[in-house]
Amino acid sequence: MKILEEVDPPLRDESYLRGRKQGYPPPVMSIPNLLRAASLLIGSLLFGAANAQHEGHGQVPQHDVVDSTVAAVVAADTDAPKLALEEAEHGGRFDAGKLIMGHIGDEHGWHLWGHTTLPLPIIVYNTERGVSVFSSSHFDHGHKTYGGYMLHEGSIVATKAEDGTDVHHATIDEPLTKATWDISITKNVMSLFISLAILLFVFIGVAKAYTRRAGQAPTGFQNLVEPIILFVRDDVAKSAIGPKYMTFMPYLLTAFFFIFLNNLLGLVPFFPGGANLTGNIAVTLVLALITFIIVTVKGNKHYWHHILAMPGVPGWVLFILTPVEILGMFLKPFVLMIRLFANITAGHIIALSFFSLIFVFGETNAGAGYGVSVMSLAFTVFMTMLELLVAFIQAYVFTFLSAMYIGAAVEEPHHH
């Protein structure tokens, strides 16, 4: 009875009801209203754009002006403007697919803003010509040939044209191109080096701080890093691997911080962020391969016994089960690779798709372009916030699943 009485008073207190009567709606009510308003706005914009398309066939010159203004307005924000502006200047239709693929892919040279690009070294090995090393600025944004090479759809191809020839007049030399190996420092490789430098700087500093200030309270970066390290140790390594977790802590921590930092850098729209490193399948392939190698090398007798001949299973079932288990051995790191790649790439694609809506609508009608830009910007910000969460969750999931696979490989048999 006592408990009931303690609980009751706030329920009997009708002050919040009185507040409602006097015309203060509780704050929760505003969210459905906002959604309703937003859907109405989107609906009217879509309708308006559809009508505008039907009516506005004779206004081509005006459209071109609109395209370049809309493109210029948003030009300050991401990689998008370069392509968008070029499209607008050349009078072509805006191609959202090309823009998005250009952003999530790799490139020779790092686009900074407008027509400014950070040149990166091109390193090409050709079995006939040998090694050539030169700056990507010689390609002049992919418009010129240099040293017998040129850019064709983003990749380096061999040509016999002289230096400085326009790429439209140069022909691709197929047999020489097949003998060419491109090992350039591209945007992604550069981004890898930058994140490497950041990680080394932060962690060597923190490690030194721990030896210098042994037994004292943490300061500076220690405060940032220590809870995350403890999280990886207690919630990931200890819970998934068990008593032998200490051997695998260096790998798990490295993987976690590498993925987390690069996920975050990928969300920064300007230098030194903006490269889609963890959304590059080659990078996730190597990360998953390391997990696979650790699991395979560290797997004990118990683990191999369970894969090759599952104990307690009738002999004829093993004909089905063993191939499935062996397939599973390769499938686990494969899914690890696909998951990280697809999550990060999908996030970038969705954010950029919302962004591209401005140009898609701007092409049909100026008003629609400006109107959609408000919603589009809001959605892009929302997606970026969601991606901040995904950046952490994917780093966690990759580390945790790696730890679980390692845990299964080093687990000691249970004595029943």
Next chain:
Amino acid sequence: MFLSVLLDLGTGYGIAALGAGLAAVGAGIGIGRIGGDAVQAMARQPEAINDLRANMILTAALVEGAAFFAMVVGLLVVLK
């Protein structure tokens, strides 16, 4: 307007988009059930909230993996 965009895409692209959409439906059902049941379990046993959250994220990631397979296949069709 959207109808014309869909028609522009051509048959192969449209079906790739349909496949990716169907995979998203499947993953949506899966993640919805995981989330709903996990919240229910958390409400019933608040003391087990940390274990439940870890398992929820893990299972959601596994379901998501299946959806991403479909999405990557769809992307490959579109990009060829």
